[in-house]
Amino acid sequence: MGISCLYSLLLFLVLISSTGQILSCLADPTDGFTEIPLTDRNFDLQKPYNVPLNDRYSYQNGVRRLWVYTNDKPFKPDTTTRPRTEVRIKGLDYSSGVWQFEGHAYVPKATSGVTVMQIHGARVGATSLQLRIYDGDMKYYKFAVVDTNLYDKWFRLNVIHNVDEGKITVFIDGVQKFVKNDQGPGDLYFKCGVYAAPANSSSYMESRWRDIKIYKK
Template structure:
């Protein structure tokens, strides 16, 4: 009996060491994937610069970058510079929706929004996830995750509009939950969008395997 227990214990240790056990489970369980085409990926970039000077797509990876002194995305806008993917054609107003993507932020990018839910009852956004000095924060406040530089991470954002909550998962682990900003014309975005203050001169993020799910 003791020998059998030891064999099981050794097997479990080997499984963990091989990375076969993933903490936190799968946030997409119970959700239905929404088909995406190239038409669903709308690019926003400084209005006076060609797209290929702020965006590239190669081997399934979207690379987006912007500089602190770039123009906004529209001549009539007073917002900060951005290069972002806006998930188009899947705006939502109710139900439970989820964004999934694998992101990468290089060392040095700071004060940049890398993912967001745009739209709210009051204000422009429901959720902002920013990188400050390698840490991910909710707007410029609550800490969501640490040590995000120079590594691919899986980001899942679940928005339960009917119950009024947003939940953030990093690498399958629930890291943050917050009350949303009320109903609105809602959609997901990712890329780099300069914060109002404390930004690096150069900002960059990369994204791959972007998916949308719903219940």
């Protein structure tokens, strides 16, 4: 290797170590993970118990559209939970290891006060993560803002759950946006769709999903 090439390489390495920006641009959230093949059996649909599925869900051209109204019934008669139309990833429950959810999502304007993605299960409480949309912004439950201005456009969502380290990391369009301790180990699984948050949800809620994938490390 010539002196000029060696100098260029050393300068490149210094830039990486000093800023980390080059590495973050090159890295993908799924690097180092193995995709787990999904079939129709892995997509369990939950919807208001008193209406037909096609009144709250459609699947066309690879896009899953899910919607619900704030005055709908819950997903089963013997629960007092808020209304939902959700995909529950079935058959891939986990309690240890490093898992990742990926999906491209679209939330139409005016859908607000709604959970669009969850990690269900925890040592304390019912969930380890809820990603909610409030007026176009994504929040961790009703607290920290994860990202803004997400209405009316497709965005790629990746959620990594490192159960062994107790960490959850959220990426939007390949960029790390949020890191948080989880709620402790439990019987864990991924969900996405629309689930009316505990209060102040819009009268109509909708999200669309495509290219849903699950990875494991």
